[in-house]
Amino acid sequence: MSVAAIWFIVGTILLAVELASPLFVMFFFGLGAWAAGVTALFVDDIAIEVLVFGVASVAFLVSLRRLLVRTFRGRAQLSSDKASEGLPSLHAGKLAVVTRPIPQDGVGEIAVGGSFWRAVAPEPVAEGVRVRVLGHVPDDELTLEVVPCGDEVPGNPNS
Numbered sequence: 001m002s003v004a005a006i007w008f009i010v011g012t013i014l015l016a017v018e019l020a021s022p023l024f025v026m027f028f029f030g031l032g033a034w035a036a037g038v039t040a041l042f043v044d045d046i047a048i049e050v051l052v053f054g055v056a057s058v059a060f061l062v063s064l065r066r067l068l069v070r071t072f073r074g075r076a077q078l079s080s081d082k083a084s085e086g087l088p089s090l091h092a093g094k095l096a097v098v099t100r101p102i103p104q105d106g107v108g109e110i111a112v113g114g115s116f117w118r119a120v121a122p123e124p125v126a127e128g129v130r131v132r133v134l135g136h137v138p139d140d141e142l143t144l145e146v147v148p149c150g151d152e153v154p155g156n157p158n159s
Contacts, residue, residue: 007037007049024065032057091117091144092135101127102146110146118143 011033018026035056036049043049091112099116102108102125110119112133120143125131131146 002040003044003046003049004037004040007033007040007053011037024068025061028061028065029057031060091133094133095149096131096133096144096146098125098127098129098131098146101125107143110144112144119146120144121146121148123148 011030014026014030014033018024018030032053032055036053039052040049094112096110096112096117096119098108098119099111100109102110102119102121104124107118107120108125109116110131110133111117119131120137121131125146125148130149132149134145134147137143137145
């Protein structure tokens with residue numbers, strides 16, 4: 001088996017290990033191993049391959065980690081979002097029901113549009129209260145801003 005193939009296998013294993021790791025670091029070492037594998041195709045010196053592995057891993061880690069973590073956590077504005085700036089949120093204006101209480105200056109949960117969303121409100125809102133969705137929280141497309149409508153959902157045991 002060639003040295004390049006070994007580097008590619010190591011890179012693939014590191015990428016697979018990343019799936020079980022919450023740190024999001026092994027991904028970049030996998031990319032570094034693949035860079036070393038490409039180097040091994042042209043250079044027959046293990047010292048140079050290890051150097052490329054280390055430098056490429058650190059370069060990928062430093063340059064891409066912050067961007068990718070923000071993207072996967074839902075806090076990055078993608079270039080395709082530019083076209084939707086100024087347009088109302090998908091759920092804006094809809095009525096929802098609080099499924100987990102929304103504390104003052106905290107995050108609760110609402111049910112709207114057939115799914116559950118994190119929600120914030122300017123005042124505490126109890127579970128079972130009907131709320132109106134204002135839109136997404138700026139810089140967080142996964143949390144909705146709501147205001148209470150004042151009425152409880154009929155038949156709710158928490159009413």
